[in-house]
Amino acid sequence: MDTHAAPRHRTVRDVRPRAHWVLLAVLLPTLMAALLVQGYARHMFGTAADGAVKPSGETATVPAAVPSGGPVIDARGDEVRTLAPEPRTLSLTFDDGPDPRWTPKVLDVLAKHHVHATFFTVGTQMADHPRLTRRILDEGHEIGMHTFSHADLGQVGDWRRGLELRESQLVLNGATGTTSSLLRPPYSSTPDAVDDTQWRALKAVGDAGYVSVLSTLDSEDWRRPGVDAIVANATPPSDAGEILLMHDAGGDRSQTVAALDRLLPQLEQSGITVGTVGETTRLTGATGDATASQTLQGRTLLLAFTASTWILRILTVMLLAAGALAVGRSLLLVVAARRHRRRSPQRWGPIPTPAQCPPVTVVVPAYNESAGIEAAVRSLVASDVQVEIVVVDDGSTDDTADIVERLGLPGVRLIRQQNAGKPAALNTGIAAASHEIVVMVDGDTVFEPSTIRHLVVPFRDPEVGAVSGNAKVANRTGLLGRWQHIEYVVGFNLDRRLFDLAECMPTVPGAVGAFRRGALLAVGGVSDETLAEDTDLTMGLLRAGWRVVYQEDARAWTEAPATLDALWRQRYRWCYGTLQAMWKHRRAFVQRGRAGRFGRRGLTYLTLFQVLLPLLAPIVDVFAIYGLIFLDPLNVIGLWLAFLGLQLATSVYAFRLDGERLAPLWTLALQQVVYRQLMYLVVIQSVWTSVAGLRLRWQRMERYGTLRATAAGPPVEVVPQPTASVGAPDSPR
Incomplete structure (x- = not known):
């Protein structure tokens, strides 16, 4: 998850959009007032008929x-x-x-x-x-x-x-x-x-x-x-x-x-x-x-009541839509994952021995990555295949480049350039690559020794232009780390299995991905037109007719944000950049062949489940509060537990597929209280930014250097030491 400062022309409008939060601050009280009116009017009292309820018979003070x-x-x-x-x-x-x-x-x-x-x-x-x-x-x-x-x-x-x-x-x-x-x-x-x-x-x-x-x-x-x-x-x-x-x-x-x-x-x-x-x-x-005054007040009340009734009806429809989308997505992901799992072992043939693998160029764009660059480079050198490692220092202001030089590791080349942004750094590395297969990895990501060997297997198919690996969260301590770990395993990786099956993979993550150099050059390299350069590049490859596939055994261990603020900035950029890429490649809907499949399947899925569903998600929370106050709380809690049970079942299945321990899933219920709200607020912010025509500015991230490369197997997490890195947040997924 490399971070880079942007070239000056990227910040066309360096504005932090805030008007939508003002709008939200107005809409939420209005919404709550409407629900309060409906709840009071329709659910505060019983409906027994007159005559059905008999009085107690106490008549001590009743006049004769x-x-x-x-x-x-x-x-x-x-x-x-x-x-x-x-x-x-x-x-x-x-x-x-x-x-x-x-x-x-x-x-x-x-x-x-x-x-x-x-x-x-x-x-x-x-x-x-x-x-x-x-x-x-x-x-x-x-x-x-x-x-x-x-x-x-x-x-x-x-x-x-x-x-x-x-x-x-x-x-x-x-x-x-x-x-x-x-x-x-x-x-x-x-x-x-x-x-x-x-x-x-x-x-x-x-x-x-x-x-x-x-x-x-x-x-x-x-x-x-x-x-x-x-x-x-x-x-x-x-x-x-x-x-x-x-x-x-x-x-x-x-x-x-x-x-x-x-x-x-x-x-x-x-x-x-x-x-x-x-x-x-x-x-x-x-x-x-x-009187005229009474009539006017009455009509105003009628108007307010009618408006609240329609708001409740609309919200009910939206709630049903959100529920249908959530349940439908879970079922779709599980069915697709089962099919994907059954066919994966025989898909590309046997995994080659290290001697059978072609040589690979690994490009590491780095900007102020002193906290993690050593672990990243050492893990690449420890790969069990022949690799050429090209580290492109994109004008770092810390000692990132000096650390790489001091390592003096064989097969590692360092290229220094003036700060031009991550896409430019990647293009520099691609141009310097000596081999046809190019692996891209962020400067805070650690590979296992066999990761690259698994990445290159699908390139046996000449139609494969890119391969997505399996990015995993290494710093899983604390609630935030566990929640992100769950999201990576359940959300991102189940999605990738579905995308792979449907031949519409929208993103090869910057943390772990491999490409044909010829395919990269054919689409013009990595574009800087969006903030999700990896998503933009992947969509471009699909539209050019290349296959993009997923290799779940090609694991990379990446450092996830350790604070809510850092997580917000990372996901804000991911979501906003994805929206940019979706808009840029919207014509895929009407194309034919592989590009059309991506458009009609991939873009539709992203629109429904990564844009529309999060936008509807606040309705679920509002109705939960409404139901607890005005409806039968047992029914509301029962429904919530049913949805949680569905999520838990899906999560257990996803963890089993990835060979993960189930222990972090105890935090799944808590995830619905903070993490889920943060994610849908990010989407709301991103959609508003896009609709308003504002340009998201590049932001500041913190690096903790939590990973240390080992000779074999996954990396070791060490005690974090915060290191500030200036630039764009991490690459999407």
Whole structure:
């Protein structure tokens, strides 16, 4: 993972884009506010029908006038007044609507029999269906309040009770331009069932200016006992006036509609007059026109509620898309890896002996790599094949070049040049190469003795232009090191197996890759047009018709960032450079042959899983918080554990394929808390930078010199000593 300072013309616009973070800071509170509205309105309270919940029976402080009086209770002053429907009249009332399916059917039956009724509507339902609310009034019916979210007014605090009343009234103001002082408290029933808790709520709503309307006759349609039973329950047992409770929402109300159609003509034949609460009790002044201010506030609330509803719907679709992409990617990677594993051993024939391998040139571009250059060069010299090592010092300001000179190792050539950037250093090395096969390796990467021998095997196929090796994290101590180790094994290497199988490998990593020199020269060498020069080069080779393959046994050990800041800068450059390369090679979508396969397979995969999926990832976290607060937390936790289980199963399989110990996987759950968020924020930053047309500037990285070459096998990790290196972050993957 070599780092280099950029030539001056690279920083066309040396700008750190920050506007998107301001935008994000605005969008996130807006999003949370929208979800808060939806969560409060739809998930804070139960949905049991009125009459289904019985009071406790505590009546110590309930005034005697309430249980012995009428069902219409006016507690707006010091003296409690009650009203009842006149004899041989029935107040027909419906709760919990309006419902887009059942309320129109109820209205049609009422119109058929020329009867008016009172609808006690829920604020959220009115907000969802304002036109249906207006239809209720337009057809001569009466509307009363049933709170904003069907909250039990006896069980909530004063502030929430006031909010429930204000919001439901405002919704009515905005939807219809009218007001109503009629209120039926949710979960209420008859006057003689009012207990101490309910009375305190009735007194509070009376002080707020509302008249409470209870019931005397319960159709029990909420039980769905059958049409005959509903008609029987709804038929007055005497000549006394009654207030009948029915429902036009809250579930399947087909029995209610059928019973209503049968009940109304029976009542008419019995001489019972059916009407609204106002008509049967002669209560006046309960409804009226809203003021201009009330209407404006109501419409503003409706607009906010509608917007939050659509935001929730969009987020739900995005969440489903993210879930489908995540699950689909895991399954695709596992299936592809199994197929890749089965064919790999016989793919290129037997691994040659060192004597059978052709000579290889290894190019090591280096800029301020004093911390790791010795280990890198020594590991290359220890290779079990004939190698020519070309170290190109790209104007280092430390003693990188002096270290290489002092080593005095055989087969090592040092080329010094003025700082021109990593692509220029690589091109210098390619030009100086004596052999047809050129291996490129970063200055902080250590090879195993057999790495190069495994890299050259696929070149037996004359169509192979490049080979990707298996880059592995050496500094795995600490959570950050383990997380990156998991990502390399599970993410990068499983991806490479899939790309190899689909013949659309988008990146040969700068840490370990081999190329035909002729192929490199044919595509013009390494370009400096993007910040992901290795991805750009690989895509160029594919578009030129060369095959690019993966050799999992060609292992290289690289130093991963040791701090979150260093990791951010590295991944920011990787992601931004990859986006640049994808845009540069976008015409591969319409090309034919190997180039077309890369475009339609590789670019599509990158777009879906390395751009779109990370952009959708924040939705998962937002919904997790939303679900824990407003939904059943056990279901949310269960779903999260299911996804974690899928990731764990995929990770175990990937670790088995790579011959890795499973111990680091204990950090997988923790990885979802910090590391995952960092990765998708990097993508958000990179996409914004690309869309805004800004040029990412080259950045400063730290080298710790954590690797030491050994005579055989993987390198040894040593205690890190920070060494600053100025230049571009590490080469992608």
